[in-house]
Every structure is written in C-alpha cells, then in structure tokens.
Amino acid sequence: ETGVTQSPTHLIKTRGQQVTLRCSSQSGHNTVSWYQQALGQGPQFIFQYYREEENGRGNFPPRFSGLQFPNYSSELNVNALELDDSALYLCASSLTSGRGTGANVLTFGAGSRLTVL
Amino acid sequence: SQQGEEDPQALSIQEGENATMNCSYKTSINNLQWYRQNSGRGLVHLILIRSNEREKHSGRLRVTLDTSKKSSSLLITASRAADTASYFCATVFNNAGNMLTFGGGTRLMVKP
Numbered sequence: 001e002t003g004v005t006q007s008p009t010h011l012i013k014t015r016g017q018q019v020t021l022r023c024s025s026q027s028g029h030n031t032v033s034w035y036q037q038a039l040g041q042g043p044q045f046i047f048q049y050y051r052e053e054e055n056g057r058g059n060f061p062p063r064f065s066g067l068q069f070p071n072y073s074s075e076l077n078v079n080a081l082e083l084d085d086s087a088l089y090l091c092a093s094s095l096t097s098g099r100g101t102g103a104n105v106l107t108f109g110a111g112s113r114l115t116v117l
Numbered sequence: 118s119q120q121g122e123e124d125p126q127a128l129s130i131q132e133g134e135n136a137t138m139n140c141s142y143k144t145s146i147n148n149l150q151w152y153r154q155n156s157g158r159g160l161v162h163l164i165l166i167r168s169n170e171r172e173k174h175s176g177r178l179r180v181t182l183d184t185s186k187k188s189s190s191l192l193i194t195a196s197r198a199a200d201t202a203s204y205f206c207a208t209v210f211n212n213a214g215n216m217l218t219f220g221g222g223t224r225l226m227v228k229p
C-alpha cells in the first residue's frame with residue numbers, strides 16, 4: 001500500500017507567476033483535500049475533491065483552483081502568486097462513503113514548500 | 118478563523134513526564150481528531166474520538182472529550198524525546214461533510 005506522494009517538494013516562484021502542485025492519493029482512497037500551512041500555524045482548508053468534483057471550499061480566492069483525475073490523483077493550481085502564498089501545501093487523501101459524508105481520517109503527504117519572492 | 122484552538126501554544130517538559138494539551142472548539146461536531154506533525158513534514162493521524170464518546174486510549178495516548186464544554190484534551194504519558202512535535206486537534210462539523218478544520222497546534226518539546 002503506497003501513501004500520499006506530493007511533487008515537487010520545494011519550489012521558488014516570483015510574484016505574479018502561476019504554480020501547479022501535484023498529489024497522488026493513497027491506494028484505495030477516493031477523496032483529496034488540500035491545505036495551506038503558513039509557518040508556525042495550523043493547516044488551513046483550501047478545498048476538497050470527491051468524484052472529480054469540488055466537494056467543499058475554504059476561504060480562499062478563485063485564483064486557487066484544483067482538479068481531481070479518474071485515478072483520484074489531484075492538482076492544486078495557484079494563479080497570480082502573491083508573497084503571502086508562501087507556505088507548505090499539504091495534500092491529504094481519505095475514503096468517503098457513497099453518501100459523501102462521514103468521519104474521515106486523513107492521510108497526509110509530506111507537502112510542497114512554496115516560496116514566492 | 119479556526120474552529121479548534123489548542124492550549125498551550127508551546128510546552129516544554131523533561132523525558133518521562135506527562136504532557137497534556139487542550140483543544141476548544143466553537144460549534145457542534147461529529148468527531149474530533151488529533152494529529153501530530155514533525156517539523157515541516159506532513160501530519161500523522163493519532164486518534165479519533167466520536168461525539169458520543171468521552172474517553173479513548175491508544176498506547177501512551179489518552180484523549181477525553183467534553184461536548185458540554187466543547188473541549189478535548191490529549192495526554193501523552195511517559196513522554197520521550199521522539200514525541201517532540203506539533204500536535205493539532207481537528208474537527209468535523211455536523212453539517213460540513215467530511216472536511217476537517219485544524220487548530221493552531223501545540224508545539225511540544227521533550228528534553229532528554
């Protein structure tokens with residue numbers, strides 16, 4: 001059983017650029033959630049994808065967008081990067097029941113650390 | 118704003134001592150989970166307690182939940198240097214599907 005893998009592990013961008021982060025979910029999981037974690041703070045929920053559709057969104061602007069693919073992997077895209085977007089971006093996968101609700105335990109990847117200059 | 122808030126924000130103890138961290142939340146929950154994060158890494162799930170449970174144990178971990186006070190505590194007994202990490206509580210709201218919201222965390226340092 002493979003865990004959650006994220007790429008790239010580190011990257012540096014300049015303000016105004018665009019970035020794509022990738023995540024492969026754990027085998028058997030069908031839901032992917034993305035979190036942003038600024039230094040010294042807790043993870044902030046960005047959005048979740050289930051059955052290739054957005055299943056919930058946190059308080060993030062539209063320039064944060066995502067995709068989920070048929071194999072349950074996912075991408076996080078951020079356009080028009082700002083300095084405050086510098087953070088650790090965490091992907092987590094889980095198994096959601098057919099009703100789309102439940103008490104889900106998340107399996108996290110190691111994260112992608114984005115620095116915006 | 119974050120649903121859960123941990124207290125204290127930082128805790129430093131000697132190896133062998135017990136560490137207690139508290140979490141308060143604001144609205145009704147389905148369950149509450151605790152996660153651990155080693156510096157700059159991904160989070161690892163420790164334990165889940167449902168809203169109809171009051172106490173749960175896992176190895177050296179003991180979690181309590183008081184829904185009347187909207188609070189939970191995580192106790193780590195006989196701490197080890199390897200327990201040094203940040204600990205986060207996370208809640209699933211009753212009407213928010215399965216989306217977890219995390220608190221700000223407690224940074225635990227266990228000195229050898």
